[in-house]
Amino acid sequence: MENKKQLNVYENVCRQFNQAADRMNLDFEIRKILSKTMNEISVNFPVKMDDGRIEMFTGYRVQHNNVLGPFKGGLRFHPAVDIHEVRALATWMTWKSAIMDIPFGGAKGGIQFDPRKYSRNELERITRRFTFALGCNIGPEYDIPAPDVNTNAQIMAWMLDTYASTMPAHVRQACTHVVTGKPVEAGGSIGRDKATGQGVVFTIVQWAKDTRFDLNGATYSVQGFGNVGSWASRLLKSYGATLIAVEDATGAIQSNDGLDPDILTSYVNDTGGVKDFPGSKKVEHAEFFTTSVDIFIPAALENQITAATAPGLNVKLIAEGANGPTDPDGDRILQEKGINVLPDILCNAGGVIVSYFEWLQNKRSEFWDLVEVDGKLYKKIISGYHRVRETAQEFKMDWRTAAYIVALRRLEKVYKDRGIFP
Ligand code: GLU
Numbered sequence: 001m002e003n004k005k006q007l008n009v010y011e012n013v014c015r016q017f018n019q020a021a022d023r024m025n026l027d028f029e030i031r032k033i034l035s036k037t038m039n040e041i042s043v044n045f046p047v048k049m050d051d052g053r054i055e056m057f058t059g060y061r062v063q064h065n066n067v068l069g070p071f072k073g074g075l076r077f078h079p080a081v082d083i084h085e086v087r088a089l090a091t092w093m094t095w096k097s098a099i100m101d102i103p104f105g106g107a108k109g110g111i112q113f114d115p116r117k118y119s120r121n122e123l124e125r126i127t128r129r130f131t132f133a134l135g136c137n138i139g140p141e142y143d144i145p146a147p148d149v150n151t152n153a154q155i156m157a158w159m160l161d162t163y164a165s166t167m168p169a170h171v172r173q174a175c176t177h178v179v180t181g182k183p184v185e186a187g188g189s190i191g192r193d194k195a196t197g198q199g200v201v202f203t204i205v206q207w208a209k210d211t212r213f214d215l216n217g218a219t220y221s222v223q224g225f226g227n228v229g230s231w232a233s234r235l236l237k238s239y240g241a242t243l244i245a246v247e248d249a250t251g252a253i254q255s256n257d258g259l260d261p262d263i264l265t266s267y268v269n270d271t272g273g274v275k276d277f278p279g280s281k282k283v284e285h286a287e288f289f290t291t292s293v294d295i296f297i298p299a300a301l302e303n304q305i306t307a308a309t310a311p312g313l314n315v316k317l318i319a320e321g322a323n324g325p326t327d328p329d330g331d332r333i334l335q336e337k338g339i340n341v342l343p344d345i346l347c348n349a350g351g352v353i354v355s356y357f358e359w360l361q362n363k364r365s366e367f368w369d370l371v372e373v374d375g376k377l378y379k380k381i382i383s384g385y386h387r388v389r390e391t392a393q394e395f396k397m398d399w400r401t402a403a404y405i406v407a408l409r410r411l412e413k414v415y416k417d418r419g420i421f422p
Pocket of ligand 1: 149
């Protein structure tokens with residue numbers, strides 16, 4: 001997989017933001033506010049390793065904006081995590097929540113390391129020590145982390161436990177919503193695990209309806225086979241579509257007869273990657289990108305669809321499960337080629353939407369069933385989809401810029417209503 005990042009992914013966000021702000025004539029003063037992140041927390045903290053050594057880690061939490069509600073966004077564990085990436089991801093979260101009409105702002109965090117190189121006990125201590133280092137920079141009504149790349153429900157359970165343990169005894173029970181994406185038994189929501197993939201599939205199905213495209217018999221490829229890629233693949237299979245190619249950090253595989261996403265999920269859980277999946281042939285990165293399919297779902301890292309890869313893409317639709325998979329050059333090429341794009345801040349919002357439902361359930365001491373969660377997710381994400389589609393039609397523009405305009409209009413209105421203190 002192409003892991004080489006462009007120098008600074010935050011520059012992509014700035015370019016996207018400026019383009020949308022110009023097109024909609026965003027208020028000049030509000031533009032100044034939204035073009036900066038509010039708070040940037042960077043922490044260096046020591047962790048004891050299994051062999052008794054101490055290792056130092058660097059973690060980040062960037063809070064972009066909270067005018068619509070508490071800061072919200074995931075935490076990732078990856079060697080490529082740096083301040084630019086976290087800044088970009090935090091900013092995308094602000095737009096995402098604003099488009100989906102949920103009362104959250106945007107934040108993101110992470111630790112710069114490769115979790116595959118550490119034992120489970122070490123991961124627990126790294127997570128707990130990071131949570132402790134963040135201290136009151138997070139909180140159930142202030143900033144609410146969630147899973148992202150290489151983090152999961154277990155990591156969230158350790159965070160909750162650490163955060164609550166540092167609080168006075170009488171407020172600990174009121175802390176459950178300090179993180180979302182928890183295990184269901186520890187206060188998580190049913191349906192949160194599959195939520196991002198489910199949202200990706202809901203938006204693909206809506207696109208198929210709108211464009212009169214038959215998903216039954218369609219083909220798709222997926223980059224990244226973690227939570228988002230595997231769930232999206234499995235859920236799309238039930239519409240009669242066939243998975244043809246998958247790429248992850250271990251390599252790329254392909255089969256014209258189709259890859260079974262359910263079997264592939266168990267295989268990846270057992271082996272750690274898609275490499276050598278029985279019945280598939282190994283392909284190179286370049287060949288993976290030129291595989292002809294109807295739908296391509298990038299569900300890995302940023303900057304994958306670029307001036308280098310976009311020209312070879314042979315697809316009708318790109319459904320962005322990842323955050324920031326397409327850079328501005330890639331975007332321009334996709335537009336020239338007439339490839340439809342469901343942009344990340346619309347397409348992958350299912351995760352934060354169900355995080356909002358989890359947060360609400362915790363606050364009200366309620367447990368909703370899957371029918372209720374999925375039904376509400378569908379309503380939220382499809383309403384967002386329609387807002388973006390209408391805006392794209394109104395301005396006769398691409399869906400990414402339209403999605404930005406939906407978000408920016410909402411934020412502009414709130415700033416105008418509230419004014420600036422003092
Ligand atoms: N990490 C996910 C995202 O990028 C989910 C964030 C959340 O649930 O707060 O949207």
